[in-house]
Amino acid sequence: MSLNLTILGSSAALPAIGRFTSCQYLELQNRYFLIDCGEGAQMQLSRFQLSIPKIDHVFISHLHGDHYLGLMPLLFSMHLNKRTADLHLYAPAGLDEIITLQLKYSKSVLNYKIVFHTVDTTRIQLLMEDSAVTVESIPLKHKLDCSGFLFREKQKPRRINKEKLVGGITSAQILQLKAGENIVDENGNTIYRYEELTIPARPSLSYAYCSDTALNEAMVSQIAGVDLLYHEATFVTADLNKAIETKHSTAAQAGEIAAAAQVKKLLIGHFSARYKDLNQLLLEARSKFKNTDLAQEGETFTLAD
C-alpha cells in the first residue's frame, strides 16, 4: 500500500501559461480523492490518465473561483459518462446552492446523487471515516471561509512474524495477535504472546493539504509529524505585503510551518502567476525547511509505508 498524490494544477488565482489552477488527485488505500477543482480539472485528469469514475469524494477548500470552477464541468461530464455511484462533496456553505442553480437552468437531472457535506471552517471536523482512512478539516486563515484537509490512514494491524509462527494457531487467533492481544487458554494462561509472534504495524501515512491561508500557527499541532504537507506559497518574501493584504503565505512562511510541525516532507504550490521562475520560491522555502519540493502539475509524489 502507498499514497499517491498527483498535482493537476498549482497556479494561484490566475492561470499562467502551462499552469492550471488548484487541483490534486489523491490515492490512499484504494480511495480516490479530488482536492480542489480549478478550471480545466477534467481535462487534466484525462491528460494524466487518472480515473474519473473512481473519484467518490471531492473536497473543496473555499469558494474562490480558482479552487472550484472546474467542478461543474466535471459533474456534467460524469453525468454524460453515465456515472451512477453517489458522489460526496465537502465544501463550505454555498456550493450546493451554486450547483443546484446551474442544474436548474440546464434542466439537468443527474443520474447519480451528489451528497453535500457542509464544512464548518471554524473548527476541526471529522469529515469522513471508513474502515481504512479518516479525513479531517483544517481551519485556515483566508479572506473567505476556508478549510484545509488532513488525510490519514487508520492505525494498521500488527503483522505476523512468519519466522516465529507455529502450527495450530487458528485464523481467529491470528486476528487477535494482529490486533495486539495475547492468546489465553480456558484457564486464563497466556499461550501465545503477540509481541513474540508479530512485528509492529506498518506506519499509517498522512497528508495535509493547506491552501489558501495566511501564516497560521494555530494549525501546527494538528498537522504535526505528517508524512507530507502541501502548503500554499503564493509569494516570495519580497512581496510579503501582498501576502498579508490578500491573506496568503510566502514560501518562507510555508517552510516555517513545515519546520514547526516537524513534517517529513513539504510541497509548495499556489504560485502567483507573476513568477515565471519558480526556483526563487523553492529556495526560499528550503531555507526554512530542507525537504521541500515544488508541486508542479503532472508530477506524482508517492509515499510507501
Added chain:
Amino acid sequence: MSLNLTILGSSAALPAIGRFTSCQYLELQNRYFLIDCGEGAQMQLSRFQLSIPKIDHVFISHLHGDHYLGLMPLLFSMHLNKRTADLHLYAPAGLDEIITLQLKYSKSVLNYKIVFHTVDTTRIQLLMEDSAVTVESIPLKHKLDCSGFLFREKQKPRRINKEKLVGGITSAQILQLKAGENIVDENGNTIYRYEELTIPARPSLSYAYCSDTALNEAMVSQIAGVDLLYHEATFVTADLNKAIETKHSTAAQAGEIAAAAQVKKLLIGHFSARYKDLNQLLLEARSKFKNTDLAQEGETFTLAD
C-alpha cells in the same frame, strides 16, 4: 477591413483530447466579440494570443455547460487584471442569476460593470447596434432555450472614384456623394452626379453562428446569403437517431441548411467526442455543400471585403 474568426473550441458536450468545448473569437470592424465560452476559454485566448481586454461583448447561445462554464473564470480574471470597461453579456435568462450567486459566495465586487442583456430565444431580436455593425439573435431548436447570432457590417458608404474627382468639391459634398446623393446648386440643378464620381461601396460582411440546433429550416431566410455560416454538426448521418433525440444536427443537415440559404462558406463544428476522425463529418457536409471546412481550434478564418 476584414472579418477574422478564430475557433477556440468546437467539441460537443464532452471535451475530447485536444478539443475544447464551444468558444469563438470574432473581430469585425475593430469590435471584438466572444461567442459562447466553454471551459478553458481564457486559457485558449492566451494560448492563441488574442486580446482579452478588447472583448466588450460576450454572446452565450444557451445554458448547457459546454457553452458557458468558461465564463465565470474569465470574468474573475478580467477583474484580477484590473478591467474597468463595461462588459456586455447577451444570454438567455438565468445566466445573470448564476453569475450573481457566484460573486456573492466569493465576496467579490468586480471593478467593472456587467451589463446583462436577456435574449428572447423565441424571436429574431436586434441585440446590438452601433455605427458599424449589428448583431441579431437567431432562434434555434434545441432542448434548452437557445439562440444563434448574426453579425453584420452595416452598409458602407460608396467610394470616391479618384480618377474622376475634380477640383473645388468640398468635404461636405464628398460625404453627400459617398452617401449616394447628387450635388445640386441653389437653383436645383445637378452639378455633380454621385454615380459618375463614386464607385459602389465595399460589400458588408456577415457571419451567422448557429449552435446548438436540430435541423431548423425556419432560419434559412434570416441567414440567406451570409458570407460565413458556422453550423453545428454533432453527428454523422449514421447516428441520426441520436441527433433527433438530443436535438442536434448531422453534418449532412448542416450542409443542407448552407445550400438552402445559399451562403458563401460553411464551417461545421460542435463535434461529438465519439468521433476521433472528423473527416467523415467533413465529407458528409461537403456532399451537400461543397465550400465547407472544419472549425478546428486554433484556426482563424479571414474574410476580406
